Amino acid sequence: MALQTTVERVAARVPVTVMALDGELDASNFERLIEDVRGLYAAGDRTLLLDLSGLTFMASSGLVALHAIVLVMHGQRPPDLEGGWSAFHALTDAVEGSERQTEVQLCGAQAPVTRVLERTGLDRLFVSHPDRASAIAAI
């Protein structure tokens, strides 16, 4: 139930960093994933496509990770710090005004992951694509 991440940089209309998640995202590894994305942001990556086609399971801590990743890619500190929450509310307000953030997008999500995202409503935060090729073409 380990989680493996593979990063690849692709030249689309803008430079896209594709991070493939393989395995299971849960309480044992979600913090490491946030750290990895923080490293990418620090290295200058600004558009992140999470390829979830190999992700077979996502626990609720995965939701915390996805939320934190959106904050990180918007140059914010992740949650539990003062700035994070208001920044997130600004993002969700934008979502409710139907202007979705595009810095972090998803592709290839399988049924078990889609179900968690839809049940909790966090799917509203993300533009989702069926697979990597169509995502890169759309970005």
Place this chain on the structure above:
Amino acid sequence: MTDPGAALDPERVERILASFAPARDRLQVAVIDTTGRPIGGSSASGPGDDPAREPKLVRDITCAGGIVGHVVASGPAIDDPAVVSALDAVAAGLGELAEADYRSLASELAQARLAQRSFVSLRAPAVPGYDLASHYEAAREIGGDFFELFTVQHPRRPVGVVIADVTGKGIGAGMLMAFARPVIHAALENSPGPAEALERTNRILVDEIRSGLFITAIAGVLDPATGRLRMANAGHEPPLIVPGDGGPIGAVEGGGVLLGAFRTLDAPELDVELRPGDTLVLYTDGVTDAVATSGERFGEPRLLTTIAAARGGSAHDIVAAVRDAVTVFRGSASPADDITIVAIGRRRP
């Protein structure tokens, strides 16, 4: 430690108040000792802003049988009974932690777990004609499950049902749970229905409490006389109904987003009838996400099979069957997440 008063650790007080970081224009909270000296919380940014100087609400913090300090608050948000209940919980929590310190428990983790245990409901009211059963098991790290079964203050004496799970882990999750539980309880007491109660809870979490964590929750109200059960679901695993007539076990689908993330939930009211012999089963993802040493997850199909094998018994039988199945499945692996199972069965006449 010989002085209970010294157990009110300033660093901890700051950390706990900071983890709620209330919106300062709506709610100012501080902790003072028995002489009125501030220990932590809102500092004065203007004469009217300092709750320690002009408190509108005072709650005692007790430790080892004595008062060791007070939680003081001011601001417009304290007119909300749900906020008041939550502040009660903060005072109680600080007292619990001080008490644990005073009794020299080894680690902070052990203390927080002790406090959390006391927040998780372990007593269910007696409801004629119904069986109420539950099982709660804490993870090795502090998780954020909580549930509650209580009699709502209303002439028809309905039963309030809440099950919830704070996403994330650690002391932050535990304290948010301690805060959210009385908020949901009070909202359920003071709202026309469970959907409004969760909407109201969400508003408090979004507007007043700036934590970075989310909560999934189901709130429900059962009228014991008719078996009518009104529920609302904020991003939680759907409730299961086990029909007494042998029909298929069904999930009650439909819900809104999880609590604390978006300004509105849009959770529809789920209206079901518990007929004699029917059982409602609620659970948290600690059940379905439980991992065996092989790496396999317990999963929903296994949960349904387990419940099906135990149906026909009481609510206690169903809860015990799920608890045992998860324990056996997990084997020597220690629980990575809190596990909560609640069942309400309507007896046959």
